Amino acid sequence: MNTVFTIGIFLCFFLQFLLLSKKQASISDRILGVWMFFIGLHLFSYYLYYLGYWDRYPHLSGIHHPFPLLHGPFLYLYVLFSLKSDQRLRWRDYLHFSPALLFYVYMIPFLFFYSAEEKLMVNHGEVDDYAGFIVFSLFAFFASGLGYAIASYRMLSRHEHLTSQNFAYSESIDMGWLKYFIWGIGMIFLVTAVVILFEWSMGVNFGFNTDLVLYVPLVGFILFLGYSGIRQKNIFADGTSQIPQIVEPKLPGEYVRSGLKTELAQQYHQKLLDYMSANKPYLEPKLSLGHLARELDISANHLSQIINQYEEKNFFDFVNTYRVNEFKQRVADPANSSYSILAIALDSGFNSKSSFNQVFKKVSGKTPSQHISGA
Structure with missing residues (x-):
């Protein structure tokens, strides 16, 4: 388990460095980079708790408690600025982080005025000073995560509809991978909520540290999110100063x-x-x-x-139908017999092999190979 946490923490800070040092980094890149930094801090602070450092150094306890309230806003803002042409952060964008700030304000007495012994008593449930706050926090964490995930998912769905009406290609503007990420994180939060419900409300003993249900899969999603985010471009980053x-x-x-x-x-x-x-x-x-x-x-x-x-048809299907017909004409020409299928597809206006195969099957009902062989 130590290896999993070590890898996760290292990945967060490494991906943060790659994102923030990315050539012509956009606002969305910077948002994702800062998010990676806070995920790294979150993992690191929980790892200290997992190793028992809170009992040895009680003043470390509670530092990362509001961190779950940061992840929903970071996800939402990352999606928002990946799709926006206006790449400027405004004051209202920072308001998404106000709940986490309010949590820290409420925790000021615990963080700065409780003695080490008092913090240990709170951590072990020997005093009820923050018991209600802990229960409220759990509801707030899940509500924030679920609410921002739904809002981000709806934004992505609208983006897909817009791009199909405005662009005849999907490379570099396809954010479908982020939908899979949201679904995955949603499932992790759902399973975690169910586990906590059984553990707290029904007294079920699972025989292992149930926090790991959330933190261990998170490491894999960090790798997926960071890698995809590094490759992702803003849909308006087309190498020109003109915004479509x-x-x-x-x-x-x-x-x-x-x-x-x-x-x-x-x-x-x-x-x-x-x-x-x-x-x-x-x-x-x-x-x-x-x-x-x-x-x-x-x-x-x-x-x-x-x-x-x-x-x-939408614009995407309209244009790509012409490209499919162009490919059919070119591949039937004996003069092109020495060219590969991909070369002819690229000459017909397609951007990549994957998009060509997907569009060709959608338009003609066959794969390119089946069409050529007459199957």
């Missing part, structure tokens, strides 16, 4: 009030189809709705409406 226009998709009934007349919409639709056939903009791997709208001299909102109404 993001269009909020509307429900079908809302287009009635858009102001775009049917006759003009049909003209725009035909203009779009003619441009896609003649100029093949889909060969640009990082094509966006805003970029295509500028080329067509149509507003991005109107272009989004046309694709959704007349093609009955």
Whole structure:
């Protein structure tokens, strides 16, 4: 068990260093780096408790008690600034950490004015000075973690919907990995809550330190989160100073009030189809709705409406259908027989092998190999 904690603590501080020293680190990178630092402190302080140092040095006890209230806000802010074009922290963003600060304020008498003997008595449950506070803290920890996890998950779901309406690629802007992280952490908190409920309310003795149900799996998730966070880029970090226009998709009934007349919409639709056939903009791997709208001299909102109404697809599926058809034409040409499937896919506008395979199967119902073999 000592090895698990040592690895976890080392990973936290090492990943923090990598994130904060990352070239052109974004606000989300810095948030994740600071979060890693606090997770490291949390693990280290609990490890001291696990080793029995609180009994030897009672003044160490309670220092990390409010730390669980930090993790939800860090998760939420990391997701928020991974998806925002405005990369500035404002004062209201810091308010998410006020509950943890209030906990420390409430604990001032214990932290600074209790003697070592009094702290030991509180830790061993021999006095009830903070018994109610401990119970309230547990509810607050789980409420904070669950609430921020739900808010972050909803934000990610909205992000997925927005990107499918505005971008024809998913590489570097896909945050699906973070959904898996949230689900994993949620399961850990749920299991921990059930264990504590049985232990405290029903007096069940599990025969092991139940705190480890939370802390041991956390080490694995630290590695997953840190590694993925280092690779992740802000969706607006495209190497240019220009921020792409993001269009909020509307429900079908809302287009009635858009102001775009049917006759003009049909003209725009035909203009779009003619441009896609003649100029093949889909060969640009990082094509966006805003970029295509500028080329067509149509507003991005109107272009989004046309694709959704007349093609009955989102922008991602609309463009990638053209890429799949381009691949089919190229792979059938004997002149391309010496090229690999991946090379032809990249020439057809796809960004990677994984996205190509996924999109091709979605559009055609077959894998690329099955299509080529005629299966």
